[in-house]
Structure formats: structure tokens, C-alpha cells
Amino acid sequence: MAPALKELAAEAARIREGEIAKPFREIATLSLRVHELAMKCTRQVHDLSVSQYPAMKDGAENLALLAGACSQISLAATLCNLAIHHRTEILLYEDADATPATSRDQLRRAGVEMQRAATTYRTVARRLSRRLASFSARAEDRQLIAEAHGPSPQKASSAAPAPAARRRV
Numbered sequence: 001m002a003p004a005l006k007e008l009a010a011e012a013a014r015i016r017e018g019e020i021a022k023p024f025r026e027i028a029t030l031s032l033r034v035h036e037l038a039m040k041c042t043r044q045v046h047d048l049s050v051s052q053y054p055a056m057k058d059g060a061e062n063l064a065l066l067a068g069a070c071s072q073i074s075l076a077a078t079l080c081n082l083a084i085h086h087r088t089e090i091l092l093y094e095d096a097d098a099t100p101a102t103s104r105d106q107l108r109r110a111g112v113e114m115q116r117a118a119t120t121y122r123t124v125a126r127r128l129s130r131r132l133a134s135f136s137a138r139a140e141d142r143q144l145i146a147e148a149h150g151p152s153p154q155k156a157s158s159a160a161p162a163p164a165a166r167r168r169v
Contacts, residue, residue: 055148
């Protein structure tokens, strides 16, 4: 995700520095790509949330960070749409801003949000990479996952049997 976000942020900067004379042609493509990435990120967070990932050490915290990154990417997509809207207002309203200043600012903000999301993805990826590289951390995660799924058969059989109910005569 981080490389895709960096690429999209760079594209937003390139468009922002251009004329933005044809907002649908120039900005809409970016907006669609950012919206698609936001959907992909949301799907990933969903899939991780219903997997064993939340039971792993720091899994729930990482999920929260990734959910925040999804929100940032969605915000970036919305800002791209607003940039289009502000460039096309001139066609509808006489008092609309004829300059692309507002659209440029929205594209700048979209780029900032994508950079923040990319930083979050890199942070979570580093954390996960470190855990996967450590034998003891992987063992700890397997244990945490097993505990999250309930008592193992060994633990259940070693537990003292429940007292039998007394019969009344």
C-alpha cells in the first residue's frame, strides 16, 4: 500500500502544479484511483479483522492504525472530488473563483493525507515483519491465537473434573 500511496501523492502534486484546466481529465483519474485504493484498504482491514490477526500481539492496535489509514485515504479521495467540483463551479456560477487556488489546496491536502496513510502502512509493515522474523514472537502469537480460540484439548483434559451432581433420595 505504501508505494501505491506515494505514487498517488506524487501524481496529486504533479496535477496540482499543472494548469488544472481540464479537471475531469486531469483530476478524475487520480480521484478514481484513490477511491479504488480506499476500497482495497477497507477490504484488507475487514479481512484482517475477521482473521486470527486481532489475537496476535499488537494485532488490535495495528488494525486500529490501518482503519485510520483507510479513513485518510477516503478523505484524500473526497478531497480530489472537491478539487474537481471547485474547478467546475466556474461553469455554473458567475461569482465562482476563476483561479485553481482552492483545487490546488485540496490536492495538496489529499497528498498530505496519502503521505500520512503511507507512513502508517510502513509502520505496521515493519512491526509485522519484525514479529514474523522472530521465532519467539511467532511462538507467542501462536499461543495468543490458541488462547483466543478457547482452551486447547490438553488443558481441558488436565483440568479437574466437575463435581457430580448429588442425587436426592
